[in-house]
Amino acid sequence: MPKVTKLDVLREIALDQHGFVTTAEALGEGITHADLSKMVARGRLARVGHGVYRVAQIPLTEFDQYRLALLWSGVDGAVLSHDTALQAWEISDINPARIHFTVPRGRRLRRAGGDGYVIHFERLVPEQVTWWQEMPVTDVSTTIAQCIGSGVPTYLLRQAIDRAGRVGYLGHKQQSELVRTLEERDGHQ
Numbered sequence: 001m002p003k004v005t006k007l008d009v010l011r012e013i014a015l016d017q018h019g020f021v022t023t024a025e026a027l028g029e030g031i032t033h034a035d036l037s038k039m040v041a042r043g044r045l046a047r048v049g050h051g052v053y054r055v056a057q058i059p060l061t062e063f064d065q066y067r068l069a070l071l072w073s074g075v076d077g078a079v080l081s082h083d084t085a086l087q088a089w090e091i092s093d094i095n096p097a098r099i100h101f102t103v104p105r106g107r108r109l110r111r112a113g114g115d116g117y118v119i120h121f122e123r124l125v126p127e128q129v130t131w132w133q134e135m136p137v138t139d140v141s142t143t144i145a146q147c148i149g150s151g152v153p154t155y156l157l158r159q160a161i162d163r164a165g166r167v168g169y170l171g172h173k174q175q176s177e178l179v180r181t182l183e184e185r186d187g188h189q
Helices: 006-015 023-028 033-041 064-073 082-089 140-150 154-166 172-186
Strands: 020-022 045-049 052-055 099-103 117-121 129-132 135-138
Touching: 006 020, 006 023, 006 033, 006 052, 020 023, 020 064, 023 033, 023 052, 033 045, 033 052, 045 064, 052 064, 064 099, 064 117, 064 135, 082 099, 082 117, 082 129, 082 135, 082 140, 082 154, 135 140, 140 154, 140 172, 154 172
Parallel strands: 099 117
Antiparallel strands: 020 052, 045 052, 129 135
16 A cells, blocks of 8 residues: 655645645644645745645646635635626626635734735625635625625626626526615615
C-alpha cells in the first residue's frame, strides 16, 4: 500500500477547492507551519494569500479567483454575492472590477491583500444560498435584491430581472416584487 504523504492530504482537500488549501485546514490534518514552509520552498505549494496556499499540481481554472476570495476571508459561510453573483448567473452584462462576497453580520476581517474584494455583511438564511462552480452563491432573487440595494445601475437590473424571468430563475410574482423595489429605489412609485 503506497504511503500517503502530507502533500497527498493537501491535494485531496484542494481538489474540491479549485486547487487551494488553507493553513487552518492543513493544521487540522496535522500538517505544521514548518511543513507548509518546506512545501513552499520546494515548489509544491504557492502562498497566494493570507493563510491560503495553492497546490501546484492542480490545474488552474477560470473560477479560481472566486474560490480564493472566499478562502481569503477565513470565514465559514462566506458566499459570493451582489455584482459577482449577478455575473455568475449570466443574466446581466455586468462586469465587476472586484469580487463581491457576503459574510455573516458581526464578523470582522482584518487581513491584508483584500484590495480586489468588496465585502458585504449580512445574515443570509440557507434558502438564499445555492451553489455555482462548487462555491456558495446567493440565489437569483437575493442577488438582484442585493444589487438594487447597493446601487447597481437600473438598466443592468432591468436586464437581469427580464432574463431571469425568461430562463425560469424567477417567477412572475418575484419579478414584479423586484421591479417594484427597483422603481421605489429610483423614485418611480
